Amino acid sequence: MSTERAACGPLSPHLATLGAHLDRYLRFEHPDAMHEPERWRHVLGGDLPSEGIGIDAVLEQIGHWLLPNGSQIPHPGCTSFITTGATTVGVLATLAGAVASPQRLGATAFNHLEELSLQWLARLFGLPEGFQGLYSSGGSTANLVALGGARQAALERRGIDPAQGGLPGRCRLYATAASHHTIQRAAAVLGMGRAAVVRIAQDAEGRMRPDALRARLCADAGDDVVPVAVVANAGTTATGAIDPLRAIGEIAREHGLWFHVDGAYGLPGILDARVRPLYDGLALADSVIVDPHKWLGAPVGIGATFVRDRRVLHRAFTQEHADYLEGACSVEGVQHSMESLGTPYAEFGVELSAPARGAVVWALLREIGTEGLRERVCRHNTMARHVAARAAAHPRLQLLRAPTLSICCFRYTSDLPLDLDALNQRIHRELLRRGRHMPSTARVDGALAIRPCFIGARTGAAEADGLVDEVVEIGDRLLAEHGLRAFQRPGAPVAASPRTAAIAAPSTQRAGA
Numbered sequence: 426m427s428t429e430r431a432a433c434g435p436l437s438p439h440l441a442t443l444g445a446h447l448d449r450y451l452r453f454e455h456p457d458a459m460h461e462p463e464r465w466r467h468v469l470g471g472d473l474p475s476e477g478i479g480i481d482a483v484l485e486q487i488g489h490w491l492l493p494n495g496s497q498i499p500h501p502g503c504t505s506f507i508t509t510g511a512t513t514v515g516v517l518a519t520l521a522g523a524v525a526s527p528q529r530l531g532a533t534a535f536n537h538l539e540e541l542s543l544q545w546l547a548r549l550f551g552l553p554e555g556f557q558g559l560y561s562s563g564g565s566t567a568n569l570v571a572l573g574g575a576r577q578a579a580l581e582r583r584g585i586d587p588a589q590g591g592l593p594g595r596c597r598l599y600a601t602a603a604s605h606h607t608i609q610r611a612a613a614v615l616g617m618g619r620a621a622v623v624r625i626a627q628d629a630e631g632r633m634r635p636d637a638l639r640a641r642l643c644a645d646a647g648d649d650v651v652p653v654a655v656v657a658n659a660g661t662t663a664t665g666a667i668d669p670l671r672a673i674g675e676i677a678r679e680h681g682l683w684f685h686v687d688g689a690y691g692l693p694g695i696l697d698a699r700v701r702p703l704y705d706g707l708a709l710a711d712s713v714i715v716d717p718h719k720w721l722g723a724p725v726g727i728g729a730t731f732v733r734d735r736r737v738l739h740r741a742f743t744q745e746h747a748d749y750l751e752g753a754c755s756v757e758g759v760q761h762s763m764e765s766l767g768t769p770y771a772e773f774g775v776e777l778s779a780p781a782r783g784a785v786v787w788a789l790l791r792e793i794g795t796e797g798l799r800e801r802v803c804r805h806n807t808m809a810r811h812v813a814a815r816a817a818a819h820p821r822l823q824l825l826r827a828p829t830l831s832i833c834c835f836r837y838t839s840d841l842p843l844d845l846d847a848l849n850q851r852i853h854r855e856l857l858r859r860g861r862h863m864p865s866t867a868r869v870d871g872a873l874a875i876r877p878c879f880i881g882a883r884t885g886a887a888e889a890d891g892l893v894d895e896v897v898e899i900g901d902r903l904l905a906e907h908g909l910r911a912f913q914r915p916g917a918p919v920a921a922s923p924r925t926a927a928i929a930a931p932s933t934q935r936a937g938a
């Protein structure tokens with residue numbers, strides 16, 4: 426067989442080998458990728474290969490060099506990013522789609538699940554009856570698509586079709602500084618410009634202030650601008666804050682504005698009865714997004730946009746007529762899967778070719794059901810509350826923001842005149858170096874916080890306690906080893922002896938446990 430034809434061989438023996446490699450990777454016994462980067466860079470090759478090495482050799486390189494030097498994100502102790510490691514069934518369904526559904530075209534079982542799973546998500550998160558969805562690559566694209574719909578609707582009301590003729594003037598989007606930066610990018614890509622995003626003031630908990638929104642909309646009413654949408658957060662990325670959705674939604678209605686809710690991270694929080702009331706007003710939304718590749722544990726590459734009526738997305742994103750696409754979209758009376766194009770998802774967003782994402786979401790929900798997902802969300806929210814309680818009670822920890830969802834912002838602190846930002850930065854770096862607990866940092870009211878976001882399906886209570894213990898241990902050790910001088914706050918009087926930076930006696934250490 427020619428080497429080229431060899432590329433079409435059977436899958437299963439290779440999958441068994443890959444499966445063993447993947448299981449080994451998930452034990453996380455390997456060192457971090459930056460331990461010896463030259464070695465794997467060398468083995469994986471430099472020059473464009475002219476002769477192939479064959480599938481067995483490639484698989485060997487994947488197993489021994491690629492996977493062990495992959496990401497730390499799926500590690501149970503990694504709480505940095507909101508993206509997580511995929512669950513097993515999500516990986517299996519992704520693979521099934523990669524083999525058997527190279528497109529979202531045709532009257533196939535995969536395409537049936539695309540629509541069915543979107544409806545399941547809408548029901549799961551309590552979206553109003555009739556909401557229609559669309560998958561895309563993630564929250565960035567999901568926001569882009571939703572705001573594309575908002576832009577279309579806002580200008581159509583003025584008799585203008587922006588999809589055809591572009592923008593007639595200055596547009597505005599109303600959001601807070603806690604909104605995800607992809608909102609600005611969406612504004613730029615949609616031709617409104619980053620400057621179109623107006624910052625509305627937040628309250629002490631980082632939520633949009635409805636009075637500030639109302640004041641700004643009234644002030645803008647006299648201006649020569651097109652108000653396009655209000656963007657609210659159902660779970661901000663830094664702290665998990667949920668904006669007052671009902672108040673914002675009602676103001677948006679009053680002003681005839683599209684109301685967009687970014688729930689990329691936090692929408693599944695609605696499953697936890699303790700925080701469900703915070704989602705009151707979600708039903709006023711014109712568009713809502715959620716990322717199945719976050720709390721649902723799907724492999725990365727799955728976001729979902731929901732709108733009241735997908736036809737506005739069609740008008741915003743439809744392609745020019747393509748001659749080769751002459752099949753009907755209806756699946757009524759179809760005898761062969763290729764006789765119909767199926768639902769024209771490509772007309773509702775910015776992707777034509779796209780993987781089968783519905784089958785993945787279907788598999789995740791089939792496996793554990795709504796109750797399984799609710800359990801996961803509640804467990805993670807409880808973990809954030811537990812970290813908060815320990816931080817509040819510990820003499821050398823400070824809770825910077827009480828958690829709303831599964832994010833807790835806290836830091837190591839001291840009564841001494843120390844640069845706490847620098848100290849916590851060092852603690853964070855040491856946490857990463859050790860590789861057992863890997864949170865991110867965030868700024869909360871100007872202070873550098875240690876920020877775990879508990880979201881991984883494999884992440885449990887042990888990771889929450891372990892993180893708190895390790896922060897205290899590293900903070901204590903840094904002060905004991907380096908003394909006060911290393912973390913002296915600029916301008917503060919230098920202590921007589923660095924050793925007087927003696928930390929509280931170990932007997933008081935576990936006060937918050």
Ligand SMILES: *Cc1c(COP(=O)(O)O)cnc(C)c1O
Pocket residue numbers: 507562563564565566568605607658660661662687688689690716728
């Ligand atoms: C993660 C996130 C996004 C961006 O989503 P991607 O899937 O990373 O593109 C948007 N908004 C919020 C609130 C997020 O947390």
